[in-house]
Amino acid sequence: MGNSNSLLTDEKIQELAGKTHFNQNEIKSIVKRYSSHIIPEDSTTGITRSSFLSIPELTCTPYADMLYNIYTDSQKSTMTPEEFLMLFSMLSSKATIKEKQKLMFQVFDISKDGIIGFDEVFRVYKKMFSAGFTDEQLTEIVNSVLTSQSLKTPGTIDFDEFCKMMAPMELREKLTIELQLSI
Known part of the structure; x- marks a missing residue:
């Protein structure tokens, strides 16, 4: 090693x-x-x-x-x-929550263009929820997220919109991983 x-x-x-x-x-x-x-x-x-x-x-x-x-x-x-x-x-x-929001946004923003679209949300949701949902069910979920009235541009999510959608406690839970260390 x-x-x-x-x-x-x-x-x-x-x-x-x-x-x-x-x-x-x-x-x-x-x-x-x-x-x-x-x-x-x-x-x-x-x-x-x-x-x-x-x-x-x-x-x-x-x-x-x-x-x-x-x-x-x-x-x-x-x-x-x-x-x-x-x-x-x-x-x-x-x-901080802001750092975790930025990191989670990067997870979703596969194309690295600052905007999250259908394909990106679908790919991440498929990784996260594949055992519990069919592709058709995931498509429905993604469509409902991307047609929200709160979006500036239906079909896409920018960083500010993403931050409003992600509950801070859920984000902290999903993006907190402590390495086991022997100090």
């Missing part, structure tokens, strides 16, 4: 302590946890999607692969320690 001590310099750890919701000791523990998911042949590039999805705290998260996509560069196939830290900072209980 990877050597967590060599993944980040002390300066980088200090910088990340200013950018995340973690102190330097927590960052070192998270990087140690990160390094335990590095596959030896990929050790120079980071953790793979499959390794990320195997993290026990993520196994029950239906949109874990979407979170992976948000925090990794589409040109590479691995997640760096910095990306891992930034993601789990947003998933921590220390993140």
Whole structure:
């Protein structure tokens, strides 16, 4: 497995302590946890999607692969320690509701155009609710969401509308994942 001590310099750890919701000791523990998911042949590039999805705290998260996509560069196939830290900072209980709203909006905004449409809502709902609903039922649910009278433009949802639709407690519940650390 990877050597967590060599993944980040002390300066980088200090910088990340200013950018995340973690102190330097927590960052070192998270990087140690990160390094335990590095596959030896990929050790120079980071953790793979499959390794990320195997993290026990993520196994029950239906949109874990979407979170992976948000925090990794589409040109590479691995997640760096910095990306891992930034993601789990947003998933921590220390993140604000506004930060969690932004993250959940990014989960839905697959096209990254700042607007959520039918296909995007359907894809996320399918991941979240596939066991309980047929495609026809999901289509009805998505249509009812996207034809709401409160939308500025029927058929699309912008960030402000999205924030009004998401209950803060539900958002905190769905987007709070604490890594088990040994500090």
